[in-house]
Amino acid sequence: MSEPTIESGWISPAEFHRAPAVGDWRVTATGPQAVFTATSFAQAASLVGPIAAAAERFGVLPDVDVRPEAVVVRVPYRSWDGIPAAAREFAVAVSAAAADLDLTPDPSRAQSIGIYVAQHSEVDVRPFFLAALGYEPFGDTDAVDPLRSGPQLAFNPITGDAARRGRTHFDVFVPADQAQARVDAALAAGGRLVDDSSAPAWWSLASPDNHGVDIASWTDTSE
Incomplete structure (x- = not known):
């Protein structure tokens, strides 16, 4: 299997949202963010491994907040340049993993x-x-x-x-x-x-x- 092509450069929030399959995500002042609700801490924590794998695969440095009620995933702004372009592919991969683990996206909780x-x-x-x-x-x-x-x-x-x-x-x-x-x-x-x-x-x-x-x-x- 060929290695994924990692996008370089920076994109705006509007460009991020125009990517397919990022409907679980919203962009706040700290960057793209998704909230996946869980029924237990163990279920929420089960997403951490796939997040780490996607971060490594696409060269993204996410922040992850795991709670019994939900796991919050962010791609934080680290400069004023914008959102890293690879955040789109990272977001798609994380959303797919969350669906496989029966975690429920709740964009209304992003802030x-x-x-x-x-x-x-x-x-x-x-x-x-x-x-x-x-x-x-x-x-x-x-x-x-x-x-x-x-x-x-x-x-x-x-x-x-x-x-x-x-x-x-x-x-x-x-x-x-x-x-x-x-x-x-x-x-x-x-x-x-x-x-x-x-x-x-x-x-x-x-x-x-x-x-x-x-x-x-x-x-x-x-x-």
Whole structure:
């Protein structure tokens, strides 16, 4: 049997989704992600071997989170270049293995959480958060957990500077086909719509006591 051809280069989320047989997968802010529900920890763990084999075969470095309820598979962004092209073939192989093991895909559970740390334009707070959280720089403006288990942080100046004031909020990245339902659920739970001018890319919401949350789907569709 001939060796598979490993794709090189980078692709966008839209290009990833145009590949055949990747319907189990969604792209969040941390990269392509699939959730396969399980009936036991042992069943969830049974997918780890096939994931490792596919990772080796296609030259992909995935993150795998095994729980009794499900196994979460991610192809994390390791730079701003995009998604590795070989992630498409990797995703197809993992989905096929999950089906063989009777694991059930549930794309509605795919998500990633980020924290948008707004800062005064004359202050750079990223070094403080890197030190306090044990994070590493990612690009020019972000910070990440070295093991990618904690939320990614983004640092940007706020609009309308006010000294000694921060406007940090949560970014919740969900599949494009789940975003409106998530917004509706948050509003039904007492939230307030602050700005929908960028919808369906993202909606800005506020909690009853005015904590900010953005529900974003653009990571799943961007070209």
